[in-house]
Amino acid sequence: xxxxxxxxxxxxxxxxxxxxxxxxxxxxxxxxxxxxxxxxxxxxxxxxxxxxxxxxxxxxxxxxxxxxxxxxxxxxxxxxxxxxxxxxxxxxxxxxxxxxxxxxxxxxxxxxxxxxxxxxxxxxxxxxxxxxxxxxxxxxxxxxxxxxxxxxxxxxxxxxxxxxxxxxxxxxxxxxxxxxxxxxxxxxxxxxxxxxxxxxxxxxxxxxxxxxxxxxxxxxxxxxxxxxxxxxxxxxxxxxxxxxxxxxxxxxxxxxxxxxxxxxxxxxxxxxxxxxxxxxxxxxxxxxxxxxxxxxxxxxxxxxxxxxxxxxxxxxxxxxxxxxxxxxxxxxxxxxxxxxxxxxxxxxxxxxxxxxxxxxxxxxxxxxxxxxxxxxxxxxxxxxxxxxxxxxxxxxxxxxxxxxxxxxxxxxxxxxxxxxxxxxxxxxxxxxxxxxxxxxxxxxxxxxxxxxxxxxxxxxxxxxxxxxxxxxxxxxxxxxxxxxxxxxxxxxxxxxxxxxxxxxxxxxxxxxxxxxxxxxxxxxxxxxxxxxxxxxxxxxxxxxxxxxxxxxxxxxxxxxxxxxxxxxxxxxxxxxxxxxxxxxxxxxxxxxxxxxxxxxxxxxxxxxxxxxxxxxxxxxxxxxxxxxxxxxxxxxxxxxxxxxxxxxxxxxxxxxxxxxxxxxxxxxxxxxxxxxxxxxxxxxxxxxxxxxxxxxxxxxxxxxxxxxxxxxxxx
Amino acid sequence: xxxxxxxxxxxxxxxxxxxxxxxxxxxxxxxxxxxxxxxxxxxxxxxxxxxxxxxxxxxxxxxxxxxxxxxxxxxxxxxxxxxxxxxxxxxxxxxxxxxxxxxxxxxxxxxxxxxxxxxxxxxxxxxxxxxxxxxxxxxxxxxxxxxxxxxxxxxxxxxxxxxxxxxxxxxxxxxxxxxxxxxxxxxxxxxxxxxxxxxxxxxxxxxxxxxxxxxxxxxxxxxxxxxxxxxxxxxxxx
Numbered sequence: 001x002x003x004x005x006x007x008x009x010x011x012x013x014x015x016x017x018x019x020x021x022x023x024x025x026x027x028x029x030x031x032x033x034x035x036x037x038x039x040x041x042x043x044x045x046x047x048x049x050x051x052x053x054x055x056x057x058x059x060x061x062x063x064x065x066x067x068x069x070x071x072x073x074x075x076x077x078x079x080x081x082x083x084x085x086x087x088x089x090x091x092x093x094x095x096x097x098x099x100x101x102x103x104x105x106x107x108x109x110x111x112x113x114x115x116x117x118x119x120x121x122x123x124x125x126x127x128x129x130x131x132x133x134x135x136x137x138x139x140x141x142x143x144x145x146x147x148x149x150x151x152x153x154x155x156x157x158x159x160x161x162x163x164x165x166x167x168x169x170x171x172x173x174x175x176x177x178x179x180x181x182x183x184x185x186x187x188x189x190x191x192x193x194x195x196x197x198x199x200x201x202x203x204x205x206x207x208x209x210x211x212x213x214x215x216x217x218x219x220x221x222x223x224x225x226x227x228x229x230x231x232x233x234x235x236x237x238x239x240x241x242x243x244x245x246x247x248x249x250x251x252x253x254x255x256x257x258x259x260x261x262x263x264x265x266x267x268x269x270x271x272x273x274x275x276x277x278x279x280x281x282x283x284x285x286x287x288x289x290x291x292x293x294x295x296x297x298x299x300x301x302x303x304x305x306x307x308x309x310x311x312x313x314x315x316x317x318x319x320x321x322x323x324x325x326x327x328x329x330x331x332x333x334x335x336x337x338x339x340x341x342x343x344x345x346x347x348x349x350x351x352x353x354x355x356x357x358x359x360x361x362x363x364x365x366x367x368x369x370x371x372x373x374x375x376x377x378x379x380x381x382x383x384x385x386x387x388x389x390x391x392x393x394x395x396x397x398x399x400x401x402x403x404x405x406x407x408x409x410x411x412x413x414x415x416x417x418x419x420x421x422x423x424x425x426x427x428x429x430x431x432x433x434x435x436x437x438x439x440x441x442x443x444x445x446x447x448x449x450x451x452x453x454x455x456x457x458x459x460x461x462x463x464x465x466x467x468x469x470x471x472x473x474x475x476x477x478x479x480x481x482x483x484x485x486x487x488x489x490x491x492x493x494x495x496x497x498x499x500x501x502x503x504x505x506x507x508x509x510x511x512x513x514x515x516x517x518x519x520x521x522x523x524x525x526x527x528x529x530x531x532x533x534x535x536x537x538x539x540x541x542x543x544x545x546x547x548x549x550x551x552x553x554x555x556x557x558x559x560x561x562x563x564x565x566x567x568x569x570x571x572x573x574x575x576x577x578x579x580x581x582x583x584x585x586x587x588x589x590x591x592x593x594x595x596x597x598x599x600x601x602x603x604x605x606x607x608x609x610x611x612x613x614x615x616x617x618x619x620x621x622x623x624x625x626x627x628x629x630x631x632x633x634x635x636x637x638x639x640x641x642x643x644x645x646x647x648x649x650x651x652x653x654x655x656x657x658x659x660x661x662x663x664x665x666x667x668x669x670x671x672x673x674x675x676x677x678x679x680x681x682x683x684x685x686x687x688x689x690x691x692x693x694x695x696x697x698x699x700x701x702x703x704x705x706x707x708x709x710x711x712x713x714x715x
Numbered sequence: 716x717x718x719x720x721x722x723x724x725x726x727x728x729x730x731x732x733x734x735x736x737x738x739x740x741x742x743x744x745x746x747x748x749x750x751x752x753x754x755x756x757x758x759x760x761x762x763x764x765x766x767x768x769x770x771x772x773x774x775x776x777x778x779x780x781x782x783x784x785x786x787x788x789x790x791x792x793x794x795x796x797x798x799x800x801x802x803x804x805x806x807x808x809x810x811x812x813x814x815x816x817x818x819x820x821x822x823x824x825x826x827x828x829x830x831x832x833x834x835x836x837x838x839x840x841x842x843x844x845x846x847x848x849x850x851x852x853x854x855x856x857x858x859x860x861x862x863x864x865x866x867x868x869x870x871x872x873x874x875x876x877x878x879x880x881x882x883x884x885x886x887x888x889x890x891x892x893x894x895x896x897x898x899x900x901x902x903x904x905x906x907x908x909x910x911x912x913x914x915x916x917x918x919x920x921x922x923x924x925x926x927x928x929x930x931x932x933x934x935x936x937x938x939x940x941x942x943x944x945x946x947x948x949x950x951x952x953x
Contacts, residue, residue, distance in 0.1 A: 002832065002878070003839050004938060004945035012725075025725075034944045038933060039725060040775070046720040047775050047933065048895050054929035055874040055942075165717045185928065192897035215899040590926060603873030606921070 005029055012039055014465050014473040015053035016114065016458040017593050019344025020044050020164070020186045021467025022053050023533075026459060026478040033057055033459060033478055043534055044164050044467060050185035051604060052593055059601040060457040060482070064441050067483045070452040075430070079452065084484065084493070091409070091451040092497035094434035095131065098407040106405055107434075108135025108396050111357050112412030113143075113346035115487060116463025116475055118510035120348070121363065122491040122502075123411055124356045127390070129381045130500040134368050134390030135405075138357035139413050140349050141393045142420070145678035146311040147342040148353050150320025152365065153565050154328065156556035159350060161327075161339035162303065163469045163536060163548040167194050169337030172295050172302035174202040176323065177230065177309015177684075178343050179209040183588040184468075187343070191305075192217040202292050204233065205309055206585055207614075207656055208649040221292045224651055227585045228685040229282035231315045232569040233289065234322035236278035238268035240293035241329060247297065251331030255555070256562040264325060264564035273569075283651065297330045301337030308345065309587075312683040314572045316675035321565040328562040334551040344468035345594065347458075351466035354521070354537070355514065359390035363518035380517055383500075393419070394679050397428035407434040409494070411487065412455060416444040417595045417662050420670040420681035421637055438490060441597055444662055453490055454483035461486035462507040464529065470536040472521070472546075474529045572685055574671050576653075580635060580687035582619065584655050584669060592660035600661065611664035614647035614656040615690060623690060630693045633657075635686050638668035641693060655690060718751075729774040730757035730767070730785070731799055741807035750803055757785055757798035760811055767811050768820055768849045770827075770842070770936055771885035772799040776894055782885055783823050784846060787811050795819060817850070825855040830862045831937075832880050842936035843883065861908065868950065871919035874943060875932045876950055877912070881939035884910050888931035888940055895934075900925040912939075 007027035015022040023042020027035045038049035069087030070079040111123040127136035148158035181188030195217045203212045203219040206227045212219045242265040252261045275286035296302045310319040332338040356363035366373040399405035419425050429448035437449040460481040495502040508526035523539040535546030554560035591607035593599045627646040659666040673682040722733035736752030748763040760767045771782035780800035787798040790808035866879035889901040904913040915923025932940045
């Protein structure tokens with residue numbers, strides 16, 4: 001008999017992977033998850049899925065899962081298994097000891113965009129209300145913090161203006177620094193569907209990505225710009241729009257301040273942003289910049305989707321502002337089929353951003369320095385809160401090196417692998433007296449941790465994720481937590497052990513608290529989500545079931561108007577030189593997810609067993625490198641080894657790799673440069689040199705042969 | 716605009732994609748029903764609670780009209796049009812059930828069954844099995860002949876397998892790969908009895924341009940494409 005087993009139970013939940021936020025029916029058989037079926041009513045996926053969400057779920061019961069809390073006195077000692085009470089007690093007493101010795105601000109917390117909204121909210125509450133400082137950050141720092149800053153500055157909210165289905169009404173789709181068919185595959189399929197229906201596709205990306213050209217879906221214009229020149233190219237597009245009078249004067253007059261527009265247009269219409277100037281600098285044809293500008297401005301509906309290729313630069317925030325400016329100037333906001341939309345890498349980057357996991361703002365992006373806002377939290381939480389913004393993640397590491405920062409609670413994050421300039425992070429970690437790490441698996445960071453609290457996968461807990469389209473989706477418990485507790489329960493235990501009485505009967509009560517204290521989430525509750533499936537914030541009395549398209553009437557700024565920000569191009573100081581003549585940029589591949597913690601523990605690794613260095617054959621041949629050969633990649637900051645892969649996807653002068661495997665150590669190479677406004681690291685531009693690994697031995701062998709030949713000749 | 720995505724409902728298969736058009740009223744087996752113009756008779760029947768048996772149609776894919784199971788009678792029209800490819804019209808009078816229709820469906824399903832593993836007819840829970848039950852068909856009158864029952868199973872993908880013995884060549888997988896995923900990795904190769912589902916350039920799934928999104932597995936009505944995780948102790952074939 002070849003009939004399959006029939007699952008006996010199914011639970012509707014949300015995918016643990018990227019920011020698309022696909023709905024799934026998790027099917028179980030005898031208490032085990034046996035398959036994930038894409039949910040037809042999922043608002044982002046409508047019954048579609050990708051290889052990660054659909055199939056790569058088995059990591060949840062991988063033998064590597066830590067099932068018992070671990071502690072040790074120093075990082076040189078082996079881990080010791082202990083009970084939950086002892087681990088929590090130990091973590092709490094260590095954090096308090098450090099605060100007593102080095103001051104209240106010598107500790108902090110970091111949460112992750114893989115955690116639920118409820119967990120993220122609790123961790124920042126732990127930092128602010130329990131540890132008594134604002135040293136709280138989250139991993140959006142290293143991916144989309146410029147989105148928060150750049151979009152808030154121009155259109156008022158650091159979030160996608162649309163819902164995903166809106167793209168089905170777009171005539172022109174402009175994808176900037178993103179590769180959705182690999183990184184956000186289900187949305188990538190929606191883009192392709194729309195392009196097959198006749199929409200025009202513009203791609204701005206140094207690499208000839210899968211999104212640029214696939215079966216029955218080809219970009220009309222691909223600007224394969226040199227990494228680091230985003231702002232120049234976007235300003236040049238603006239230049240064409242202003243000089244050729246392609247902007248939407250009516251929209252600008254109605255919805256923005258005209259004099260601000262004039263200031264901006266004076267800047268971008270300057271000769272220095274002419275395509276004929278910028279084209280050669282960015283390595284692209286001036287005419288292609290003009291075509292892109294005319295297509296975008298022509299619409300009638302043009303939509304921008306962008307990713308980390310915009311944000312992870314020293315001018316990341318400026319790049320985001322450029323996109324906001326373009327949409328405002330051309331009137332591409334406030335209706336279906338248009339907009340500016342960040343594609344978020346992790347399932348809950350938007351939630352991480354919304355819910356106050358930042359050192360300077362509470363949930364809803366309200367400043368800790370604002371006494372009224374602070375007062376509302378103080379009344380709800382029953383404590384006095386610090387009015388001074390706390391440390392950002394990179395500043396926590398800097399302060400650790402100077403000895404001012406000694407303890408850290410990290411939930412669901414692996415900064416040693418994922419943060420820039422790895423040597424610096426490791427040195428900082430080593431300088432700390434207590435690192436409490438809560439995760440599914442031991443990882444690169446756990447090497448430097450003193451307490452390990454085994455967390456729960458998203459199949460094992462209740463809560464919500466906020467996807468890239470601002471959609472709050474329900475995460476439901478499918479199986480019991482393998483280590484005994486849902487992550488939010490562990491945070492509550494830690495809060496209690498630190499002397500703060502916190503009590504929640506279930507995760508829904510945390511969402512109620514979020515709703516009470518965050519205007520955009522005001523109308524959200526488990527009851528609402530269980531009834532209507534999901535809702536996009538803002539969700540309040542004016543929009544009881546959420547808001548699909550933002551900015552329809554006004555912008556959420558004090559005067560209700562959009563602002564043009566001045567976006568002068570300032571080239572990054574990370575430049576090629578004789579010593580490091582190639583530019584390295586990074587990206588994602590379909591089968592793996594971020595640092596691979598989950599997907600590397602599934603059969604997905606069959607597709608991508610290692611990170612490869614894509615290199616143009618010209619660059620490879622001039623260095624004597626063969627296809628498939630192991631090479632050394634060296635930057636000013638460090639060196640690593642990767643296998644070379646000849647590729648037409650990158651132009652000569654550019655090399656590219658993915659960052660899914662710890663042993664690739666891509667972040668040994670990356671610089672400590674970061675976005676001027678938000679400290680988001682400049683992952684996308686690193687000057688490197690590539691060399692054969694085999695070279696020394698072969699040279700030695702050649703040398704021996706030569707000597708032998710000489711000896712033979714002289715014998 | 717997007718009703719074909721947004722009007723989909725879990726646990727309900729309307730047979731063809733929902734549409735946005737103006738209202739059209741018709742009767743199905745005497746039941747009056749109003750649906751948007753551009754809808755199929757199959758969709759109207761499902762809305763009227765008179766779901767027509769089907770195999771090659773599903774509401775996430777455009778109608779294809781290949782399986783010949785969803786035939787109906789329309790007053791004033793000759794023959795037995797496929798309800799999936801016939802669009803609704805105002806005042807249309809449709810019959811989904813008659814002796815003749817039952818006989819036609821039985822004939823088609825028996826032919827499908829004659830090339831399906833006999834031991835897997837009982838106890839199966841695929842859409843194909845549901846349709847067999849709906850039409851009261853559980854066996855076929857044909858003798859032994861050439862079949863696909865011993866074609867090799869493609870187990871190259873780590874997550875799903877393809878067993879040609881259970882494939883009814885309805886093309887739902889091919890269309891899902893094109894319409895939903897947009898990868899165009901699958902095709903139907905050959906004609907008539909020779910036709911079969913092929914990945915890439917007649918490659919194993921894993922070696923083809925398949926991106927393993929699972930859309931084909933989701934679309935397959937006969938569990939020819941199916942998750943390996945549903946077979947404890949491996950897949951036994953034939």
